[in-house]
Amino acid sequence: MIEILVLLTMGFFVVMIIHTNQMRLAIVYLAVFSLLAALLYLLYAAPELAIAEGIIGSGIVTLLYLAALKKNRVYTVGVVSIPSRLKVEDHYMYTLEGSEALKDIRDFFVRREVEVQVVFLDIPLERALDNTAYDLILSDDGKQITAHTDEDNYVMVELELMIQMRGFGGSIQFQRTSAGTIPTHGAKKEATE
Amino acid sequence: MDNYDSLDDLGEESLVIQLMIGLLYPFMLLFGFYIIVNGHYTPGGGFQGGSVLATLFVARYVVFPVDDTDSEVLHTIQKIFLAFIVLIPMAVLFTEVIHQLPRWQSAYLTLMDILIGVQVGFGLGVAVLRFAFFQGVGKTWHL
Numbered sequence: 298m299i300e301i302l303v304l305l306t307m308g309f310f311v312v313m314i315i316h317t318n319q320m321r322l323a324i325v326y327l328a329v330f331s332l333l334a335a336l337l338y339l340l341y342a343a344p345e346l347a348i349a350e351g352i353i354g355s356g357i358v359t360l361l362y363l364a365a366l367k368k369n370r371v372y373t374v375g376v377v378s379i380p381s382r383l384k385v386e387d388h389y390m391y392t393l394e395g396s397e398a399l400k401d402i403r404d405f406f407v408r409r410e411v412e413v414q415v416v417f418l419d420i421p422l423e424r425a426l427d428n429t430a431y432d433l434i435l436s437d438d439g440k441q442i443t444a445h446t447d448e449d450n451y452v453m454v455e456l457e458l459m460i461q462m463r464g465f466g467g468s469i470q471f472q473r474t475s476a477g478t479i480p481t482h483g484a485k486k487e488a489t490e
Numbered sequence: 491m492d493n494y495d496s497l498d499d500l501g502e503e504s505l506v507i508q509l510m511i512g513l514l515y516p517f518m519l520l521f522g523f524y525i526i527v528n529g530h531y532t533p534g535g536g537f538q539g540g541s542v543l544a545t546l547f548v549a550r551y552v553v554f555p556v557d558d559t560d561s562e563v564l565h566t567i568q569k570i571f572l573a574f575i576v577l578i579p580m581a582v583l584f585t586e587v588i589h590q591l592p593r594w595q596s597a598y599l600t601l602m603d604i605l606i607g608v609q610v611g612f613g614l615g616v617a618v619l620r621f622a623f624f625q626g627v628g629k630t631w632h633l
Contacts, residue, residue, distance in 0.1 A: 344533035348525065352541045357614065360548035364555075364622050 300340050307333045318407055324362045331355040371412045374402065375431035377422050379438035390417055398435070398442045405456050444471050511549045518546055526607035530599035536606025543611030548618050557623045561616050568612040575605050 310330045317323050331354025338347035376393060393399055399415065406413035418425050425434050426445060433453060434445040446453035457471050522542030529535030547559075582588050582598060 345535070345538070348534050348538045349541065352538060352545065356545040357541060357548055357618070360545065360552055361618060361621065364548065364551055364618075 300337065303333055303337050303340065307337070320366055320412060321363075324359055324366065327362070328355040328359040331358070366412075371414060372406055372432045373430060374413060374415045374433045374435060375418050375425050375428075376415060377418050377420070377425050377434060377436045379422065379436050393417075393437065396442070401460055402433075402435075402456065405459055446471065508553050511553050515546065515549065518542060518549070522546070522607070522611070526603050527600060529603040529607075530596055536603040537610050539603070540607040540610025541614060543607065544614030544618060546611075547615035548622075551619070551622045555622070557619075559619060561619045564612045564616045564619075568609055568616060571605050571609040571612070575602070575609060578602065578605070 307330055310326050310333065314323050314326045314330065317326065331350060334354060335347040335351035338344075338350055376399075378389070394415075403413060403415075416431070422434070422436050422445075425431060433456075436443045436445065444453070444457075446457075453471075522539045522545075524539075525534035525542060526536060526539030529539065579602070588595060588598060
Protein backbone atom coordinates (compact mmCIF):
# COMPACT_ATOMS: atom_id res chain seq x y z
CA MET A 298 0.00 0.00 0.00
CA ILE A 299 2.60 2.51 1.06
CA GLU A 300 4.77 1.46 -1.90
CA ILE A 301 1.96 2.42 -4.29
CA LEU A 302 1.57 5.76 -2.51
CA VAL A 303 5.31 6.47 -2.85
CA LEU A 304 5.25 5.47 -6.51
CA LEU A 305 2.31 7.78 -7.22
CA THR A 306 4.07 10.66 -5.46
CA MET A 307 7.17 9.97 -7.53
CA GLY A 308 5.07 10.13 -10.68
CA PHE A 309 3.61 13.44 -9.53
CA PHE A 310 7.09 14.86 -9.03
CA VAL A 311 8.23 13.63 -12.45
CA VAL A 312 5.38 15.59 -14.03
CA MET A 313 6.33 18.62 -11.93
CA ILE A 314 9.98 18.37 -13.06
CA ILE A 315 8.95 18.41 -16.70
CA HIS A 316 6.33 21.12 -16.43
CA THR A 317 8.08 23.72 -14.34
CA ASN A 318 9.49 26.80 -16.02
CA GLN A 319 12.18 27.53 -13.46
CA MET A 320 15.23 25.32 -13.57
CA ARG A 321 15.98 25.81 -9.89
CA LEU A 322 12.58 24.39 -8.99
CA ALA A 323 13.13 21.45 -11.32
CA ILE A 324 16.37 20.66 -9.47
CA VAL A 325 14.58 20.71 -6.12
CA TYR A 326 11.84 18.44 -7.47
CA LEU A 327 14.53 16.07 -8.77
CA ALA A 328 16.06 15.93 -5.29
CA VAL A 329 12.66 15.11 -3.78
CA PHE A 330 12.16 12.44 -6.43
CA SER A 331 15.51 10.88 -5.47
CA LEU A 332 14.60 10.89 -1.79
CA LEU A 333 11.32 9.13 -2.58
CA ALA A 334 13.22 6.57 -4.66
CA ALA A 335 15.51 5.99 -1.68
CA LEU A 336 12.44 5.47 0.53
CA LEU A 337 11.09 2.99 -2.00
CA TYR A 338 14.35 1.02 -1.97
CA LEU A 339 14.16 0.98 1.82
CA LEU A 340 10.61 -0.40 1.66
CA TYR A 341 11.83 -3.11 -0.70
CA ALA A 342 14.48 -4.05 1.91
CA ALA A 343 17.53 -2.72 0.04
CA PRO A 344 19.11 -0.30 2.53
CA GLU A 345 22.52 -0.21 0.83
CA LEU A 346 20.93 0.94 -2.40
CA ALA A 347 18.76 3.41 -0.50
CA ILE A 348 21.84 5.04 1.04
CA ALA A 349 23.59 5.24 -2.33
CA GLU A 350 20.48 6.67 -4.02
CA GLY A 351 19.89 9.18 -1.25
CA ILE A 352 23.47 10.43 -1.24
CA ILE A 353 24.15 10.50 -4.96
CA GLY A 354 20.66 11.37 -6.18
CA SER A 355 19.74 14.09 -3.76
CA GLY A 356 23.24 15.06 -2.62
CA ILE A 357 25.89 15.11 -5.30
CA VAL A 358 23.62 15.40 -8.34
CA THR A 359 21.54 18.18 -6.80
CA LEU A 360 24.60 20.17 -5.81
CA LEU A 361 26.22 19.54 -9.19
CA TYR A 362 23.12 20.81 -10.97
CA LEU A 363 23.09 23.86 -8.72
CA ALA A 364 26.75 24.44 -9.54
CA ALA A 365 25.98 24.11 -13.25
CA LEU A 366 23.08 26.51 -12.86
CA LYS A 367 25.42 29.03 -11.25
CA LYS A 368 27.48 29.00 -14.44
CA ASN A 369 24.30 29.69 -16.35
CA ARG A 370 23.82 33.41 -16.69
CA VAL A 371 20.82 34.88 -14.94
CA TYR A 372 19.39 37.98 -16.55
CA THR A 373 18.40 40.54 -13.98
CA VAL A 374 15.72 42.98 -15.00
CA GLY A 375 15.37 46.02 -12.76
CA VAL A 376 12.11 47.95 -12.78
CA VAL A 377 12.15 51.62 -11.76
CA SER A 378 9.10 53.82 -11.43
CA ILE A 379 9.93 57.32 -12.65
CA PRO A 380 7.68 59.45 -10.45
CA SER A 381 9.13 58.56 -7.10
CA ARG A 382 5.76 59.24 -5.49
CA LEU A 383 4.74 55.90 -7.02
CA LYS A 384 5.79 53.81 -4.08
CA VAL A 385 6.86 50.25 -4.78
CA GLU A 386 4.00 48.46 -3.14
CA ASP A 387 2.33 45.12 -3.62
CA HIS A 388 -0.54 46.28 -5.79
CA TYR A 389 1.85 48.22 -8.03
CA MET A 390 3.98 45.08 -8.48
CA TYR A 391 0.94 42.99 -9.30
CA THR A 392 -0.23 45.54 -11.88
CA LEU A 393 3.15 45.58 -13.58
CA GLU A 394 3.60 41.80 -13.39
CA GLY A 395 0.28 41.43 -15.17
CA SER A 396 1.18 43.92 -17.90
CA GLU A 397 1.80 42.80 -21.47
CA ALA A 398 5.33 44.21 -21.58
CA LEU A 399 6.69 42.25 -18.65
CA LYS A 400 4.89 39.10 -19.78
CA ASP A 401 6.52 39.45 -23.20
CA ILE A 402 9.96 39.89 -21.68
CA ARG A 403 9.53 36.85 -19.43
CA ASP A 404 8.24 34.84 -22.37
CA PHE A 405 11.26 35.86 -24.45
CA PHE A 406 13.72 34.63 -21.81
CA VAL A 407 11.79 31.41 -21.15
CA ARG A 408 11.89 30.61 -24.88
CA ARG A 409 15.65 31.12 -24.87
CA GLU A 410 15.94 28.90 -21.75
CA VAL A 411 17.59 31.69 -19.83
CA GLU A 412 16.73 32.30 -16.22
CA VAL A 413 15.30 35.76 -15.63
CA GLN A 414 14.64 37.54 -12.38
CA VAL A 415 12.69 40.76 -12.11
CA VAL A 416 13.65 43.13 -9.32
CA PHE A 417 11.57 46.14 -8.33
CA LEU A 418 13.85 48.99 -7.34
CA ASP A 419 13.15 51.83 -5.00
CA ILE A 420 16.04 53.97 -6.28
CA PRO A 421 16.27 56.76 -8.87
CA LEU A 422 16.87 55.81 -12.51
CA GLU A 423 20.39 57.28 -12.63
CA ARG A 424 21.59 55.09 -9.80
CA ALA A 425 19.97 52.03 -11.34
CA LEU A 426 21.72 52.74 -14.67
CA ASP A 427 25.06 53.14 -12.90
CA ASN A 428 24.68 49.77 -11.25
CA THR A 429 26.25 46.94 -13.22
CA ALA A 430 24.15 44.27 -11.53
CA TYR A 431 21.18 44.83 -13.85
CA ASP A 432 21.21 43.72 -17.46
CA LEU A 433 18.04 45.51 -18.42
CA ILE A 434 16.40 48.45 -16.73
CA LEU A 435 12.72 49.13 -17.32
CA SER A 436 11.44 52.53 -16.30
CA ASP A 437 7.73 53.07 -15.89
CA ASP A 438 6.42 56.65 -15.96
CA GLY A 439 2.80 55.69 -15.53
CA LYS A 440 1.92 55.69 -19.24
CA GLN A 441 4.79 54.03 -21.03
CA ILE A 442 7.53 51.55 -20.24
CA THR A 443 11.00 52.39 -21.48
CA ALA A 444 13.74 49.76 -21.71
CA HIS A 445 17.32 50.95 -21.18
CA THR A 446 19.91 48.60 -22.69
CA ASP A 447 23.48 48.53 -23.86
CA GLU A 448 24.14 49.23 -27.51
CA ASP A 449 26.25 46.10 -27.97
CA ASN A 450 23.95 43.71 -26.16
CA TYR A 451 22.72 41.46 -28.93
CA VAL A 452 20.25 39.68 -26.64
CA MET A 453 18.48 42.96 -26.10
CA VAL A 454 18.54 43.67 -29.83
CA GLU A 455 16.80 40.36 -30.35
CA LEU A 456 14.33 41.16 -27.62
CA GLU A 457 13.54 44.48 -29.31
CA LEU A 458 13.10 42.71 -32.65
CA MET A 459 10.77 40.13 -31.15
CA ILE A 460 8.61 42.73 -29.49
CA GLN A 461 8.42 44.73 -32.73
CA MET A 462 7.48 41.64 -34.70
CA ARG A 463 4.75 40.70 -32.29
CA GLY A 464 3.20 44.10 -32.63
CA PHE A 465 3.68 45.29 -29.09
CA GLY A 466 6.10 47.98 -30.21
CA GLY A 467 3.84 50.61 -28.78
CA SER A 468 3.97 49.29 -25.27
CA ILE A 469 7.75 49.30 -24.85
CA GLN A 470 10.10 52.00 -25.98
CA PHE A 471 13.77 51.17 -26.33
CA GLN A 472 16.58 53.45 -25.32
CA ARG A 473 20.19 52.46 -25.96
CA THR A 474 23.28 53.53 -24.12
CA SER A 475 26.69 52.93 -25.64
CA ALA A 476 28.58 50.23 -23.81
CA GLY A 477 31.77 51.01 -21.95
CA THR A 478 30.93 54.52 -20.90
CA ILE A 479 29.18 55.08 -17.64
CA PRO A 480 25.73 56.20 -18.67
CA THR A 481 24.34 59.42 -17.34
CA HIS A 482 20.75 60.40 -17.75
CA GLY A 483 21.40 63.53 -19.83
CA ALA A 484 23.82 62.20 -22.41
CA LYS A 485 21.83 59.48 -24.05
CA LYS A 486 20.95 59.09 -27.65
CA GLU A 487 17.53 58.03 -28.66
CA ALA A 488 17.23 55.01 -30.91
CA THR A 489 14.89 55.73 -33.71
CA GLU A 490 12.77 52.88 -34.92
CA MET B 491 32.12 45.49 -9.94
CA ASP B 492 33.64 48.42 -8.08
CA ASN B 493 30.52 50.55 -7.84
CA TYR B 494 28.37 47.87 -6.30
CA ASP B 495 26.19 49.15 -3.52
CA SER B 496 25.66 46.70 -0.72
CA LEU B 497 21.90 47.21 -0.91
CA ASP B 498 21.59 46.60 -4.62
CA ASP B 499 24.09 43.80 -4.77
CA LEU B 500 22.67 40.67 -6.36
CA GLY B 501 25.92 38.93 -7.23
CA GLU B 502 26.61 37.77 -3.69
CA GLU B 503 26.14 34.20 -2.50
CA SER B 504 22.88 33.42 -0.76
CA LEU B 505 23.24 33.79 2.99
CA VAL B 506 20.75 30.98 3.65
CA ILE B 507 22.78 28.47 1.63
CA GLN B 508 26.03 29.68 3.21
CA LEU B 509 24.72 29.29 6.76
CA MET B 510 23.02 25.93 6.22
CA ILE B 511 25.99 24.35 4.48
CA GLY B 512 28.36 25.76 7.10
CA LEU B 513 26.16 24.27 9.81
CA LEU B 514 25.85 20.87 8.12
CA TYR B 515 29.47 20.56 7.00
CA PRO B 516 30.95 18.83 10.12
CA PHE B 517 27.95 16.52 10.35
CA MET B 518 28.35 15.50 6.72
CA LEU B 519 32.02 14.69 7.41
CA LEU B 520 31.08 12.69 10.52
CA PHE B 521 28.27 10.88 8.68
CA GLY B 522 30.62 9.93 5.85
CA PHE B 523 33.18 8.40 8.18
CA TYR B 524 30.41 6.72 10.22
CA ILE B 525 29.09 4.98 7.10
CA ILE B 526 32.61 3.95 6.08
CA VAL B 527 33.75 2.60 9.45
CA ASN B 528 30.50 0.73 10.21
CA GLY B 529 30.21 -0.56 6.67
CA HIS B 530 31.00 -4.19 7.42
CA TYR B 531 28.05 -4.87 9.73
CA THR B 532 25.49 -2.13 8.92
CA PRO B 533 24.22 -0.91 5.53
CA GLY B 534 26.69 1.32 3.82
CA GLY B 535 30.36 0.89 3.20
CA GLY B 536 33.19 2.35 1.24
CA PHE B 537 31.32 3.54 -1.81
CA GLN B 538 28.41 5.13 0.03
CA GLY B 539 30.62 6.81 2.63
CA GLY B 540 32.99 7.99 -0.07
CA SER B 541 30.08 9.58 -1.90
CA VAL B 542 29.23 11.53 1.24
CA LEU B 543 32.84 12.71 1.41
CA ALA B 544 32.64 13.78 -2.24
CA THR B 545 29.51 15.80 -1.43
CA LEU B 546 31.75 17.95 0.79
CA PHE B 547 33.72 19.12 -2.25
CA VAL B 548 30.55 20.13 -4.08
CA ALA B 549 29.12 21.83 -1.01
CA ARG B 550 32.32 23.83 -0.63
CA TYR B 551 32.17 24.83 -4.28
CA VAL B 552 28.57 26.01 -3.96
CA VAL B 553 29.47 28.27 -1.03
CA PHE B 554 32.99 29.32 -1.95
CA PRO B 555 33.68 28.93 -5.68
CA VAL B 556 37.43 29.56 -5.67
CA ASP B 557 39.78 27.20 -7.46
CA ASP B 558 42.38 26.90 -4.69
CA THR B 559 42.37 23.09 -4.41
CA ASP B 560 45.08 21.35 -6.39
CA SER B 561 43.10 18.58 -8.03
CA GLU B 562 46.33 17.01 -9.32
CA VAL B 563 47.33 16.21 -5.72
CA LEU B 564 43.90 14.75 -4.99
CA HIS B 565 44.14 12.67 -8.14
CA THR B 566 47.57 11.33 -7.14
CA ILE B 567 46.33 10.41 -3.64
CA GLN B 568 43.36 8.67 -5.22
CA LYS B 569 45.67 6.65 -7.46
CA ILE B 570 47.82 5.60 -4.48
CA PHE B 571 44.73 4.41 -2.60
CA LEU B 572 43.57 2.53 -5.69
CA ALA B 573 46.93 0.73 -5.78
CA PHE B 574 46.52 -0.23 -2.11
CA ILE B 575 42.98 -1.50 -2.80
CA VAL B 576 44.48 -3.92 -5.32
CA LEU B 577 47.62 -4.84 -3.36
CA ILE B 578 46.27 -5.44 0.16
CA PRO B 579 43.65 -8.09 -0.76
CA MET B 580 46.30 -9.83 -2.87
CA ALA B 581 48.68 -9.87 0.07
CA VAL B 582 46.02 -10.98 2.56
CA LEU B 583 43.94 -13.43 0.53
CA PHE B 584 46.53 -15.16 -1.63
CA THR B 585 48.79 -15.92 1.33
CA GLU B 586 45.71 -17.14 3.29
CA VAL B 587 46.74 -15.10 6.33
CA ILE B 588 43.09 -14.16 6.90
CA HIS B 589 42.08 -17.80 7.53
CA GLN B 590 44.72 -18.27 10.16
CA LEU B 591 43.77 -15.06 12.01
CA PRO B 592 39.92 -14.98 12.20
CA ARG B 593 39.99 -12.23 14.87
CA TRP B 594 41.45 -9.81 12.35
CA GLN B 595 38.78 -10.29 9.71
CA SER B 596 36.66 -7.30 10.76
CA ALA B 597 39.76 -5.15 11.04
CA TYR B 598 40.68 -6.15 7.50
CA LEU B 599 37.18 -5.28 6.24
CA THR B 600 37.27 -1.91 8.01
CA LEU B 601 40.66 -1.16 6.48
CA MET B 602 39.36 -2.01 3.02
CA ASP B 603 36.26 0.13 3.58
CA ILE B 604 38.41 3.10 4.60
CA LEU B 605 40.62 2.67 1.54
CA ILE B 606 37.63 2.40 -0.81
CA GLY B 607 35.90 5.32 0.91
CA VAL B 608 38.85 7.68 0.54
CA GLN B 609 39.44 6.52 -3.04
CA VAL B 610 35.81 7.04 -4.06
CA GLY B 611 35.56 10.33 -2.19
CA PHE B 612 38.67 11.81 -3.77
CA GLY B 613 37.82 10.35 -7.18
CA LEU B 614 34.31 11.82 -7.26
CA GLY B 615 35.64 15.02 -5.69
CA VAL B 616 38.24 15.42 -8.45
CA ALA B 617 35.56 14.79 -11.08
CA VAL B 618 33.31 17.40 -9.50
CA LEU B 619 36.07 20.01 -9.14
CA ARG B 620 37.17 19.54 -12.71
CA PHE B 621 33.59 19.91 -13.88
CA ALA B 622 33.05 22.99 -11.75
CA PHE B 623 36.21 24.85 -12.73
CA PHE B 624 36.42 23.75 -16.33
CA GLN B 625 36.74 26.87 -18.48
CA GLY B 626 36.71 25.38 -21.96
CA VAL B 627 40.12 25.25 -23.61
CA GLY B 628 43.26 26.52 -21.93
CA LYS B 629 43.28 24.81 -18.57
CA THR B 630 43.60 21.10 -19.11
CA TRP B 631 44.52 18.23 -16.86
CA HIS B 632 46.44 15.07 -17.57
CA LEU B 633 44.48 11.93 -16.88
